Structures are given as structure tokens and as C-alpha cells.
Amino acid sequence: MLHYAGLAVLFVVALAVPFVFGTLSILGSMAVFLLLLSWSISWRRQGGDTLAGVRDRSAWLFWGMAAVIAILIPIIAGTSYFLAVMVTFLIYLSWNVMWGLVLGTAGLQSFATVAVAGISAYVAGYLSIELGKTGNLSCVGGGERILGIPVFEWWVAIPVAVVVGLIVGFIISLPAIRLRGIYFALLTIGLVELARAYVVQDKCNFGGGQGLYGASSFIPESIAGSLAGYQIAYVAAAGLAVLALIIYWRVNYGRLGLLLRTARESEPVAEVLGTDVVRARLWVFLISSAVLGGAGGFYIAYYGSISPSFFNFSTVLFLFAMIMIGGINSPRGILVGTMLLMYVDKRFVDVDPPEARYVFIGLLLFVVTIVARDGLIAIPDQIRRRRGARGTDAEGDPPEDVGAIEQEAHMPPGSRPEPR
Template sequence: MTDRFSFNKSPGASKAAVVAAILIFFIFPFFAGDYAIDTAFFFGIYALLGLSLNIVLGEVGLFDLGHAGFYAIGAYTTAILNTVYGLPVLALAPVSAMAAALFAYLVCSPIIHLRGDYLCIVTIGMGEIVRLALINNPFNITGGPNGVFGIDFPSLGGFLVIDSSIEYYFLIWGVVGVTIWGLVRLQNSKIGRAWNYIREDEAAAGAIGVDVRKYKLLAFVIGAGIAGVAGNIYASKLMVVSPESFSFWESCLLFCIVLIGGMGSIPGVLIGAAFISLFPEIFRPFAMYRMLVFGSVMILMMMFRPQGFWPRKRGRFSPGKALLKQEGEA
């Protein structure tokens, strides 16, 4: 079990660390103020988004810089169906996931054969098209630049209403937990192996009979679906969605989460998400200089840990440097 999470040599110590981390996660919100809990909530949102992009970027190695587009589709699906048709938010979570996944399937089908940077720019274009379309308010349903507001709280049949910071905290981290469990299962399945094979050598994978096109599309569909769920929770937490929240900048942040943490590594994604979401909060006292610090730290991190903070270990040898070197030459 431990090697799946790619922990270091001593499984006992790392297991203890995980137990401690989980305990802290359960106890922390009862002692912290609302501000800290909300920060932890957004950490959870970024963790979920990072995990979803990690499938596309980390597992399959596809450059996706338009991931905020899928997130937006999920958030707007929830927002519109809830405010216009009054459907309950929790029931809309799978609907949002499906809407985002379907969108990913339709959009990515014709472009999935593009390579590297060409795929990158097409996903950027796709994300921008989604954002611009939301601003332009097609059929008068997206509310234009102001967005949609007045989204309900999620509730279970009316008796458990999730409306406080602490409940949202448990909701998002519950979803993150389930997602991690599913992704670990996926990593060790036939699908996960096919994905990694495609990332390491697409031509060889194709030659040996892996349906490259199918597995790439599957990665986009699953990644978009999870991003859609993140959009659903985000919409109900903020009660308002507007196009600014889903800009190219957001996609870049998600990209950084995966790369700072370490491609394909689940604990790495959590660390990357922590960095992206907590750093600006912690450094708030620096006021207008904090983003200067943020940019410099990003550069420094890549200088000292180019393979990411917690790279995924595979098999007996450490892939980190050898892998990156190969990629640099290709």
C-alpha cells in the first residue's frame, strides 16, 4: 500500500505521518476561526482541481492549459440549473461532472491527435472560448460579466444543510478523500498503466496495442468530470459564479500545482495545492509585494527541485532526474 502513495523507505514512519495528518485535518477546524477554515476549504478546492489536472498532465503527460474551462462548465451547470430550475445542489454534483465530462469528450475528440505544445495552445483556446462565451451571455443564461448569483446551500433532503464553513470544509475534504482513493485504484489498474506507458513513449505504446486515442480521451473525460465536481462545490460555497474565476490565469495556477508537487504524484499535488492556496494568505502582511515573493519562490523551487516537491517513485529506480533529462532532450 505504501509504495502506491510513493512514500519513502520506512513505511512505518510514513504511515504514522499520514495518520497524524488525517487527525490534524479532523481536529483542526474545531479550534480554528472561520477565516482559517475557509482558507483550508480553498486549499481543498485546489487540491481537487490539482488532482483532476494531474490525471491529464501527470499521468498521461498531455499539456492542458485550459483546465479552468472544465471547472467553469461544472460551476455554471450547477449555478444555472439551481437558480433557474431549483434543482438541489448535491443532486447537481453528478450532473455537473457529466456536463464537464461530455464537454471534454466533444471538444477533445477532434484535437486529441495534436502533440505537445500544439495541444497546449488548443486547450488554452478552448478555455478562453468558454470564458469569453460566459462573458458574452449566450441565450441570456450565464448572466454576462456579473455571472449567476443566489445559488443554494447543498442539503441532504432538507435535514442536513451544509451552510457553515466547517461543514463545507468536511464536504470538500471528504470529496478529496474519495477522489484520492479512486485515483490510487486507477493508478494501479490497467488504465493507469496504459496512461503512464503513453506518457513515457507514445509510439511504443501504440505499437504494442494500447489504444492511445481512447486512453488520452478517457484521461480528459475523467479529469474534466472531477473538475466539474469541484465547480459544483465552489459555486455553492461562494453562492455566485462569474467568468473572472475561470481565467487563463487559473489554468496556469493548476498547471503549477501539478508541476510544483511532482507530476503524477498524489501527495505532490496536495503539496502543490497547499503552496498555491496558502502562500498568498500567509504572506498577506507583505501586501503588494507578496506576488513578487510568490513569483520568485516559484523560480527558486524549480531551481532546487525541478522534478517537483514530492515526485512519484516508480518501481525500484528513481525516475526523477533520468526522466526529466530524457524529456529535455526530446
């Protein structure tokens, strides 16, 4: 009872923080609260994580509180600026959840998350401008219309982006059959830079250095930039994040996830048992790519624009730091890490020089990697494993009397004592 009372007090304190330190601070206070909540759940739960994590009561408690926070945040700190930050956070969360599925579940060292989402967003934006309405492209006319209605509005752009993401993911996955580890990672990093270089050079189709703008948006022009517009965007982005989490659970705790966890323990044994590890990994990669494509389509449908800075390597490293600091193998860790670093990034955005906040994030990533290899979320499990290993060493078999063994070995067979 005291345990839940303490959590309730902590939750109230976290809610009160923005009234003292400003609305943005609620992002940091809620990240700390969710981290402490997850730690308390891990300490109280007997044993490790269950495979059916979505059925675990502790998982329901954590995600139930996360849902309550998601509902309360726009009420407590419902300014236009803060809701804009929250929409960006939810988009990042959907990307990071899919990236965690590739890195953690599939075990593929891929950095193609930004490339898949960005290419999908660019293609959807290009088609929206060309077939929907006039944008900034010099090679595009006034748009195609049927009965006066643009034929490529945002509700068409997002499904098309899903298909584009699936195609891009399939192309990237082909080398994964032959390349492993660092080689596949380098390939995907090169793909991100290749995508950036191409859109910068193609001024006719992709706007060059200024990017695309004027794509169809799901925010009506009459309320664009207003509080009502950001409220609509917040609800839509929350739906995107929930969809990404549901897909993560279905894959990670389903048959594919079980096969890949078995392969992670011993891939040769899994192959002997008839598991096609390569095919399972490719399926996970394709599923995540389709979701990333949809998230890219959501990005262009929300902002109505996109620029080559989308592909900056600093963006890749920023997202990577989020999932590594939180915990790459846990959706709870990915949520906490994304929320925590989003707060750090926005809190210190005015620091001079601006790059100083990236130095702080880099130091935080270094410390967490050294202290908690599986991220902040897994610290209780890591401590429990160390205590268990220490207890096993302390309770090991007592040392045998070497002299007695040697004496028994030299005794005649008939004179040896019978075993009891």
C-alpha cells in the same frame, strides 16, 4: 526509533506554530511537516516507488498523518475565516489531483481544468436559478416547483455538473487525437479565455460581468456565514478531496495508469505490444473531466454564486504552480504544493501591491523547476538517482590495454593465447 521520535517532535512543533504566529500559519507549518515526512519516507525506503502505491506502508503512514491533520485543524484553528480558507484549499486540491492525472499519468498538456470546472459550475448554477429559485437573471422567472419543492436543488445540480463536465471533456478530447504537446496546450488555454468571454457577454443567461448568484446551496440559510455553516462545508469539501484522491489512485495505479506509464517510456513499443495509447489517454481525460465537473457543481453549491473571474488566466497559473512546485507525478506532491501556495497566497494577500505575491510565487516556481524538476516531493529520489549514476561511473569497467589488443590482433591464429 529515533526517526519516529524526531517526526513526533516535529509534528508537535507544527501544531504549536499557530499559537505563536496565528491560525493561518498552521497551513504552512503542516505543509512543511508533510514535506519533511515524505522526504524521510523516501530516504528510508529501499528502491523507488512501487506501482501499488496505495498498498505501500509508507503511503499509508503519509496519508494517515494527513488524515490526522485534517481532523485536528478545525479543532486547533477552527475560526470561520480559517475554515473558509480550508474549504477553498480542499476544492483546489480536488482540481489539482485531477489535473495531475491528466498531465502526469496521461501525459496530455492540458490547461482545461478551470474551463471544465467553470463551465459545469455555470450550467449547474443557471439551471439551479431557472428551475430552483429566483436569482439575479433577468430572463428567469420564479422557478418551477413540484408540491412546493424546487425541482433543481443542489443535490440535483452536482450530478448534472458531472454530466456537463463529461460532455465538455469529450468535446475537448476530440482534438487531442490529432494535436500533441504545445498545440493542445494552446487550444485548452484558448478554451479558458473563450469561456470567460462568453459568460461576460451573455448577461441574460449567465449574468454578464457580475456573474450568477442565488443558486441553491447545501449550507442552510439559517447558518450561512456562521461557524457551523463553515464546519459543514469543511466536512463536505474534505469528502470531495478524498473522492478525487481515491479516483486518482484507482486510475494511476490501475490498468490505465500501467499502460500509460509503459507508453511514456516508449510509445512505439507500447503500440507494438497492442496498447491503444490514444484511447487510454482519452479515458483518463474523460474520467478527470467528470470529476472536475462534479467539483464545479460543488463550487456553485457551496458559494451559491460564480463570476467570470473564475476563468482568469492568473487562476490557471496559480493552480499550475501548485502542482509543479509540489510534484506533478505524485498525489503527495500535489497535496504539499497546494497547501504551501495556499498559505503563501493568503499570508501575503494584504501586501501592497497585491500582485507582489504572484511575483514571489513565480520566483519560487522558477527555482524549484531548476533545482527539482519533479517538484519538492521528489528531491530525495532525485539525489538518489544522481548518486547512483555517479557510483555507476566510478565502478565502471577498467580501461582496456589498447596496445595489448593491437599486439594480439597481429599475432598468428595458432599463437594467440586461449581464453581462460
